[in-house]
Amino acid sequence: MADQHSLPLPLPKEEDVVVSQFQVISLESIRIACRNCSLLNLCLPTGLTPNDVERLDGLIKHNHPLHRGDYLFRRGDPFRSLHIVKTGAVKTFAPSPEGGEQVLGFHLPGEIIGLDAIARTSHISSAKVLETSAICEISFAKFETLTAITPDLQQQMYRLLSLEIGQNTEMLLLLGRKNAEARLASFLLNLSQRLRRRGLSPSDFYLSMSRHEIGSYLGLAVETVSRVLTRFQDDKMIRVDRKHIELLNFSALMTLCESAGQHRQQQRT
Amino acid sequence: MADQHSLPLPLPKEEDVVVSQFQVISLESIRIACRNCSLLNLCLPTGLTPNDVERLDGLIKHNHPLHRGDYLFRRGDPFRSLHIVKTGAVKTFAPSPEGGEQVLGFHLPGEIIGLDAIARTSHISSAKVLETSAICEISFAKFETLTAITPDLQQQMYRLLSLEIGQNTEMLLLLGRKNAEARLASFLLNLSQRLRRRGLSPSDFYLSMSRHEIGSYLGLAVETVSRVLTRFQDDKMIRVDRKHIELLNFSALMTLCESAGQHRQQQRT
DNA sequence: TGATTTAGTTGATTTGAATCAAGTGTACGG
DNA sequence: CCGTACACTTGATTCAAATCAACTAAATCA
Numbered sequence: 024m025a026d027q028h029s030l031p032l033p034l035p036k037e038e039d040v041v042v043s044q045f046q047v048i049s050l051e052s053i054r055i056a057c058r059n060c061s062l063l064n065l066c067l068p069t070g071l072t073p074n075d076v077e078r079l080d081g082l083i084k085h086n087h088p089l090h091r092g093d094y095l096f097r098r099g100d101p102f103r104s105l106h107i108v109k110t111g112a113v114k115t116f117a118p119s120p121e122g123g124e125q126v127l128g129f130h131l132p133g134e135i136i137g138l139d140a141i142a143r144t145s146h147i148s149s150a151k152v153l154e155t156s157a158i159c160e161i162s163f164a165k166f167e168t169l170t171a172i173t174p175d176l177q178q179q180m181y182r183l184l185s186l187e188i189g190q191n192t193e194m195l196l197l198l199g200r201k202n203a204e205a206r207l208a209s210f211l212l213n214l215s216q217r218l219r220r221r222g223l224s225p226s227d228f229y230l231s232m233s234r235h236e237i238g239s240y241l242g243l244a245v246e247t248v249s250r251v252l253t254r255f256q257d258d259k260m261i262r263v264d265r266k267h268i269e270l271l272n273f274s275a276l277m278t279l280c281e282s283a284g285q286h287r288q289q290q291r292t
Numbered sequence: 293m294a295d296q297h298s299l300p301l302p303l304p305k306e307e308d309v310v311v312s313q314f315q316v317i318s319l320e321s322i323r324i325a326c327r328n329c330s331l332l333n334l335c336l337p338t339g340l341t342p343n344d345v346e347r348l349d350g351l352i353k354h355n356h357p358l359h360r361g362d363y364l365f366r367r368g369d370p371f372r373s374l375h376i377v378k379t380g381a382v383k384t385f386a387p388s389p390e391g392g393e394q395v396l397g398f399h400l401p402g403e404i405i406g407l408d409a410i411a412r413t414s415h416i417s418s419a420k421v422l423e424t425s426a427i428c429e430i431s432f433a434k435f436e437t438l439t440a441i442t443p444d445l446q447q448q449m450y451r452l453l454s455l456e457i458g459q460n461t462e463m464l465l466l467l468g469r470k471n472a473e474a475r476l477a478s479f480l481l482n483l484s485q486r487l488r489r490r491g492l493s494p495s496d497f498y499l500s501m502s503r504h505e506i507g508s509y510l511g512l513a514v515e516t517v518s519r520v521l522t523r524f525q526d527d528k529m530i531r532v533d534r535k536h537i538e539l540l541n542f543s544a545l546m547t548l549c550e551s552a553g554q555h556r557q558q559q560r561t
Numbered sequence: 562t563g564a565t566t567t568a569g570t571t572g573a574t575t576t577g578a579a580t581c582a583a584g585t586g587t588a589c590g591g
Numbered sequence: 592c593c594g595t596a597c598a599c600t601t602g603a604t605t606c607a608a609a610t611c612a613a614c615t616a617a618a619t620c621a
Contacts, residue, residue, distance in 0.1 A: 117465055125465055139461055141454035148461065167450065171443045178436065184453035185410035191460035192408055192417065196386055196394055198467035199511035203608065234569060242468035244609055249570055265569085265617085472578065503599065513579055518600055534587080534599085 057083060065133030065220065066107060067161075067183070071175050078169060079176065084160040085109075095136060095150035095158060102140035104160045108132050111156025112231040115148045116239070126240040129153070129232060131217050137163075138187050153231040198242050201280075206241040207251045208279040211261065215270055226270040326352060334402030334489065335376060336430075336452070340444050347438060348445065353429040354378075364405060364419035364427060371409035373429045377401050380425020381500040384417045385508070395509040398422070398501060400486050406432075407456050422500040467511050470549075475510040476520045477548040480530065484539055495539040 057068050057080040068076045084104075088111075089095070095106050098118055106113075108130050115136060116124040127148055130136055140146045141163065152158075170177040197209055219225035230237070238248045255261045260276055262269040270276065326337050326349040337345045353373075357380075358364070364375050367387055375382075377399050384405060385393040396417055399405055409415045410432065421427075439446040466478055488494035499506070507517045524530045529545055531538040539545065 117461075125469055127461055127464060138454055139458040142451040142458060143454075147458060167447065171440075171446055174440045177440055177446060180450070181436065181453070182411040184450070184457065185407055185412075187457050188453065188460060189408045189411060189416060191457060191464065192386075192396055194464055195396060195460065195467065198464065199508075200394055239468075245569075246571085246610085247608060250608095253570075514599075515580080515601085516578060518598095519578095522600075 060109070062107075062109065062133040067135070067176075067179060070179055071173075075173050075175055078173070079166075082161050082165050082169060084162075086158055086160055088155055088157050089152040090155050091152060093152045095152065096146050097149045098146055100146050102137065102143060102146055102163070104162050105138070105166065106136040106150065107159040107161070108134050108136065109157040109159050111158075112153040113150055113156060113158070114153055114232060114236060115150045117148050124149075124239060126232075126236050129214075129236075129240065132221055135183060135187075138184060153236075202282075203241075203243055203247050203251050204254070204279050205282055206243060207237075207248065207255070208276040210237065210241055211268065211270060212273070212276055212280060215273075226273075228268055230266045230268060329378070331376075331378065331402040336404070336445070336448060339448055340442075344442050344444055347442070348435075351430050351434050351438065353431075355427055355429055357424055357426050358421040359424050360421060362421045364421065365415050366418045367415055369415050371406065371412060371415055371432070373431045374407070374435065375405040375419065376428040376430070377403050377405065378426040378428050380427075381422040382419055382425060382427070383422055383501060383505060384419045386417050393418075393508060395501075395505050398483075398505075398509065401490055404452060404456075407453060422505075471551075472510075472512055472516050472520050473523070473548050474551055475512060476506075476517065476524070477545040479506065479510055480537065480539060481542070481545055481549060484542075495542075497537055499535045499537060 057063065057066070058073065058076050060066065060068075063069070063076070068079055071079065095113060110132050113130040113136060115127045115130065117127060118124055130150075136150050137146065139148060170180055197206055201209065214228070214230075215225040218228055232240075234248045235245050237243075238245045241248070243251075252261070252263050255276075256263050258275070260270075260272045262271060326332065326335075327342065327345050329335065329337075332338070332345070337348060340348065364382060379401055382399040382405060384396045384399065386396060387393055399419075405419050406415065408417060439449055466475055470478065483497070483499075484494040487497055501509075503517045503521075504514045506512075507514045510517070512520075521530070521532050524545075525532050527544070529539075529541045531540060
């Protein structure tokens, strides 16, 4: 899905793996663990001493790269480990009985997947790879034991769980109050910000998810997503070419986000 | 607010405090700490040894009862402690610049408030008391230190944070996919279930929040909340009299919840 | 390579819920 | 106890976004 957008980069060797549109890693390199990981400052090890990182590192299992459509886990699977996106992108979703999916989130490198299952014995959501991705896996039981003797790691874990809650809260605000334009604008700016933190361009990127998935995530119909993107382009706020997005006018997008949206404005309760 | 609905119970003494429509506690009793708390099996101490409970207990600060409209904290306040509802009810919300409020959650006894602020220095939401409530307060710094040397408590904390994430996820599903009827039905059943866990009637209860607050929480206009409740009553699924709610037909409500709602049904992505 | 499927766009129409507008009943302050 | 304010209800109207429908362009595959 991503391959056809590759910029002219050194051609991958046979044994190498294309993990995203901008990145090619050798099979050797996926064996590198936390202490050398480029996500050191985005991921679990953030703020840990080199010593602690090494111990954490010992728990991480590096699976073979997964490809578009592969599952990390399915709803109902027993919960045993957390998954961390190393490269690529993953979506989590709630499968509906009729075969449909409600997308719950898109996950970029350094983001942890499966936090909602800690309190349970099995997963309540499913996770699927959007583009070829390298995924770290960490046994939660072992991890929990390690955090019990590593205060910094425990603190970091609280931080991450809390961040997740805060992000969900923002999403509730978005779904509860914002109209279609504000939702799309928020979505694009959020993605942009997360890409920036990863050292990628915040204004020029490729979407690894379909319009349908975006719609599902934002509570909108595909047609609405399409129409609003076109409108944004007509208004010179963005440029769209299929999955390629360029953000041209950040402040206009931000203004849209803040506009209360759907309902003129919140009344006093 | 709750007082006028009180069932014929022994009249409270002058120094006593009415904390909810069904419960009157003496000022003395609010000094009772975790080890005697009726929420022992719903709250933080769940699964802890008596010894650990005692240590946790030492950190808990019991404030004076708060009354309707009192703030636990406001957005922007420095985050220092977690709050736990002991009796009563609390709402959390995101204040909007124009003075409006987007309700983020309603919190019953045993539920922890402020988990979204752990990763930050200040609160991102505000919390206000809906009816006279007793609130436990616990310094997060001290608590964190205690969890670092109490594996069971740490585990419980992970569990609670994860549960919160899972609940938010359900809310995302609700806001993203469900129509007005499904939202109200979910709301009523959710409340019912939480009351049952607390030993209260799951089918006959009083709402401590206004229609406006329900609407804000569910992403609906007040008028819609009112209309749907009336419709439910016409269909004999519930009986409503102001804040008094009786659930008459659980299975009908459950069926409504599951109906995909707004959109006929999710398509494959 | 051409055929078929799938993703995305665009337009027309419908519709569920918001908004606007009265009205009623309950709570509350003097 | 009365008057005012506020919470809630109910009806009429509007509107944003869903649905329906048709079409185009990619992607996939035989």
